[in-house]
Amino acid sequence: MSVWEGKKYTLVKNFGYEEYLKELGIDAVSRKILNEKVSTIELEQKSSLFSIKTTTDLGTTKVEFRLDEVVDEVTRDGREAKSSFHRERNNFIYHELCENSKPMTITMDFTNERLAMTLSVSNVEALQVYEAQPICESVPRTKSAAKISKARPKVKRSLRHFFSYRKVKTMNAQENIEKQENDEEDT
Structure with a gap:
């Protein structure tokens, strides 16, 4: 069983996120909104299909993927992107390429207690720290x-x-x- 199974991760700290968004070319108003959001991330696996569900005050996005395959997705800020995912133990490496934008890489490092997400574009890096919480599901009688x-x-x-x-x-x-x-x- 992977350390991320059955957990939801809630954002608790942001480091350098404003500069990261600026380097991506996100306008000032959108940066302010994205910086103030509270988000949770859930990662699920069904056979070889993975999904990452991100929930914020602005809505929910979900991307489904198979490892090492390119998928089309719409990012949280509305950009169309081509993405690929690679897994190394409890780390997911996510490469994203958008039109009119610089390529970016997100490394998600899952542990039992937290998720450390490193976001990098060009020479700018940001770090987001999420705390793990169990997902409460109804228990069958x-x-x-x-x-x-x-x-x-x-x-x-x-x-x-x-x-x-x-x-x-x-x-x-x-x-x-x-x-x-x-x-x-x-x-």
Whole structure:
């Protein structure tokens, strides 16, 4: 099992991202928006097909790929690109080439606790650090869970019986006290 399976990575730190976006030729307004976004990344694998889903305040993008094959994609900032992915253990190396833009490389280094993403274009590098969080999925009900849910009505009935028994016992005790008081008055 790979260290990134079953996890979602949330951005916690950005280093040099503004300069990186500037080198890519992103306009000032878009740079400001992209710099302030909160993003999460999920990497999934089904057989030989991988997918990277990136979710931000601006929306969600998903790119599906096979290793060492060129795919067409639309980047988060709306550019059309040709991309390829290569894997070295828990590292993914992502090469992107856009029209009217400089080629860039993203290295994603996954560990159990974090994702360190190094983004480079020309001689400018940026680093984004993401923290790992488990993805919560609904757990299918097991037979024992079904047995427990069937047992609950019995427990409720038992408690009702206990309290009604206790109520009767209390009433009997009150009647006995009243009888004793009446007997004492009579004597």
